[in-house]
Every structure is written in C-alpha cells, then in structure tokens.
Amino acid sequence: MLRISKLTDYATVLLAALAQRDGACVPASQLAEETRLELPTAAKVLKTLAKSGLIRSIRGVNGGYQLVKAPDQTSVAAIVRAMEGPIALTECSLEPGLCAHESQCTLRGNWQRIGQAVEQALERLTLRDLYQPAGDEAALAPVATFRIM
Amino acid sequence: MLRISKLTDYATVLLAALAQRDGACVPASQLAEETRLELPTAAKVLKTLAKSGLIRSIRGVNGGYQLVKAPDQTSVAAIVRAMEGPIALTECSLEPGLCAHESQCTLRGNWQRIGQAVEQALERLTLRDLYQPAGDEAALAPVATFRIM
DNA sequence: GTGAATCCATACCAATCTGGTCTTGTTTCG
DNA sequence: CGAAACAAGACCAGATTGGTATGGATTCAC
Numbered sequence: 001m002l003r004i005s006k007l008t009d010y011a012t013v014l015l016a017a018l019a020q021r022d023g024a025c026v027p028a029s030q031l032a033e034e035t036r037l038e039l040p041t042a043a044k045v046l047k048t049l050a051k052s053g054l055i056r057s058i059r060g061v062n063g064g065y066q067l068v069k070a071p072d073q074t075s076v077a078a079i080v081r082a083m084e085g086p087i088a089l090t091e092c093s094l095e096p097g098l099c100a101h102e103s104q105c106t107l108r109g110n111w112q113r114i115g116q117a118v119e120q121a122l123e124r125l126t127l128r129d130l131y132q133p134a135g136d137e138a139a140l141a142p143v144a145t146f147r148i149m
Numbered sequence: 150m151l152r153i154s155k156l157t158d159y160a161t162v163l164l165a166a167l168a169q170r171d172g173a174c175v176p177a178s179q180l181a182e183e184t185r186l187e188l189p190t191a192a193k194v195l196k197t198l199a200k201s202g203l204i205r206s207i208r209g210v211n212g213g214y215q216l217v218k219a220p221d222q223t224s225v226a227a228i229v230r231a232m233e234g235p236i237a238l239t240e241c242s243l244e245p246g247l248c249a250h251e252s253q254c255t256l257r258g259n260w261q262r263i264g265q266a267v268e269q270a271l272e273r274l275t276l277r278d279l280y281q282p283a284g285d286e287a288a289l290a291p292v293a294t295f296r297i298m
Numbered sequence: 299g300t301g302a303a304t305c306c307a308t309a310c311c312a313a314t315c316t317g318g319t320c321t322t323g324t325t326t327c328g
Numbered sequence: 329c330g331a332a333a334c335a336a337g338a339c340c341a342g343a344t345t346g347g348t349a350t351g352g353a354t355t356c357a358c
Contacts, residue, residue, distance in 0.1 A: 301357090302356090305353080306352075307351090307352080310350100311346100314344085319340075320337105320338085321336100321339100323334105323335075325332100327331090328330090
C-alpha cells in the first residue's frame with residue numbers, strides 16, 4: 001500500500017494541532033486530548049519530533065511542546081524523515097552493501113531516482129499546506145512540480 | 150522510511166528479468182535462479198502478479214510465466230498496486246469510515262492529494278524505465294512531471 | 299523548600315505484518 | 329500414463345509496530 005506508519009500520521013496531526021496555536025507552548029496532555037490520541041502514544045511521538053528538532057520541549061509547570069519554525073518552514077519530508085528515517089522506497093537504495101547482487105542490478109539506481117523524486121515532492125509541501133482545509137484551493141498554491149531524472 | 154515491501158521489490162526484479170527476455174515464456178525455477186530468489190518466494194510473487202494480469206502463466210511442460218504487455222506498457226504504479234493494493238499513504242485516506250474524527254480532520258483530504266500525486270508519478274514510470282541501465286539517460290526520458298493539487 | 303506539573307528515558311508487551319516454507323493438488327505435454 | 333510445471337492454501341517464525349507502564353528529572357508557583 002506504500003504507506004507511512006501510523007506514528008508518522010499521528011505526528012502530522014500533532015504538529016497540525018501545534019501549528020494552529022501558532023508558536024504557543026502546549027502540554028502533551030492537551031495535545032493528546034485535542035487529537036484524541038492516548039497520552040503515552042502522543043508523548044512518544046512528540047519526544048521523537050523534539051529529538052529531531054522540529055519542536056522544542058519545555059519542562060516544568062506550564063511547560064509543553066512548541067513549534068520551532070513557522071508551519072510553512074517545516075516540510076512534510078522533514079516530518080517523515082524525523083519519524084521513519086531516510087526516505088527510500090527499497091532497502092537496497094538506502095545504502096550500498098545491503099544486497100548481494102548489487103553490482104549487476106540495473107534497478108537499484110532507478111529506484112534511488114524514484115525515491116528522490118518522491119522525497120522532493122514531499123519536500124515542497126509544508127505543514128502549513130497539510131493543516132490548511134482542503135477546500136481552500138489558494139492555500140495549496142505552493143504546488144509541487146518535479147521531474148524524475 | 151516510506152518503503153515498498155520486499156515482495157514488491159522482488160516483483161520488479163522478476164518482471165525485469167522477464168522483460169529482458171522480451172515476451173518469452175520462462176519457468177519460475179529459472180527466474181528464481183536468475184534473480185537469486187528462493188523458488189517458493191519467487192513463485193508466490195509470480196502468482197500474485199499473474200492474478201492481477203501483469204503476467205500470464207502457462208502450465209504444463211515448457212510452461213512458465215510470460216509478460217502480457219510490452220515493458221513500456223506496464224507502469225511501476227501497476228506493479229505496486231498488484232502487490233500491495235491501492236496506493237495510499239495513510240490508513241484514513243484509503244476509504245472513509247476508518248477514522249473516528251474524520252469529519253473534523255483537515256489533514257485527510259490533503260494526504261489523499263499527496264498520495265495521488267505520488268501515484269501519478271509512479272504511473273508515468275514503466276517497467277522499461279526501471280530495468281534500463283541507469284547510465285542511459287536517454288532511456289529515462291519519459292519524465293514524470295506532476296503537480297499536487 | 300516543597301510540591302505539583304510536566305517532560306524524559308527505558309523497558310516491556312501484544313498484535314499485526316512480512317517473508318518464507320511446506321504440502322497437496324491440477325494441468326499440460328511427450 | 330507419467331513427468332514437468334504451475335496453483336492454491338495452510339502454516340510458521342521473526343520483525344515491526346503500536347501501545348503501555350514505571351520511575352526519574354526538571355521547572356515553576358507558592
């Protein structure tokens with residue numbers, strides 16, 4: 001099905017919730033409630049996002065999580081990478097040495113290109129585009145146009 | 150990592166092997182040997198591909214599998230769909246009713262668009278592009294250009 | 299300084315998915 | 329008929345994923 005993981009999905013929902021507060025510091029408990037996720041699950045995702053620098057964590061009373069950059073400065077690709085690591089469609093295109101007959105394989109290079117093309121597409125989409133209601137066509141204007149090769 | 154499954158990867162390798170024979174009928178055992186896959190695994194993949202109509206199975210002595218369409222008539226998207234079902238990045242964008250708060254969620258529609266964009270990109274790539282040696286720039290000319298929205 | 303609120307780290311578990319194997323047909327041709 | 333080849337399905341083990349639990353550390357309000 002060529003899918004992102006559920007946790008990555010949650011990440012976008014949580015980030016969208018944060019984005020709507022526009023820079024405010026929101027505790028995990030409240031984000032969990034708003035997004036209707038279980039608190040531990042939300043906390044896990046938020047921690048991962050914080051570790052990769054997409055959001056900042058603030059401890060203590062009145063602490064919480066906060067967006068580091070403006071919603072239109074955070075790409076969907078960055079979110080996926082934060083949650084799942086490098087974007088690569090096949091195992092072998094991630095790094096050399098994973099497949100026995102890499103040397104004779106003509107497919108590997110092409111899979112890498114395809115992966116890069118997909119990544120570029122996600123790179124041009126931002127968190128802002130994501131949480132913008134779909135009806136608002138103008139909002140999706142930052143169109144992703146790209147070519148493979 | 151946003152990846153396709155290993156079986157889908159195998160499918161492309163097997164199809165590429167078939168494509169290089171250009172329409173010939175090749176037994177599963179030989180395809181397995183060429184691609185260095187275990188026979189049962191290759192057989193499983195081939196069966197799935199046959200069921201979705203990408204290849205034809207011919208029984209009996211001198212039987213085997215055979216490409217139905219020319220390599221440049223089989224899209225990468227079709228291969229992925231054959232192995233993994235409908236292309237959708239998130240669970241919820243596959244069909245309605247899977248997520249409790251679908252109605253208020255502004256992300257769902259946008260994920261659908263992104264998924265469609267990725268699918269279109271894969272649609273324009275063919276098996277021929279895949280098994281063509283990467284060095285041959287001209288071969289990858291059927292450029293995938295697309296836009297999200 | 300104390301305590302409550304909040305994040306942090308880690309370990310753990312259960313369910314699902316994936317990749318792979320095995321067994322038993324069924325079809326076709328020599 | 330009998331061998332070669334595919335067909336179909338059950339089955340299993342390991343990995344991944346999603347979710348839970350626990351104990352600790354940090355900050356602020358008072």
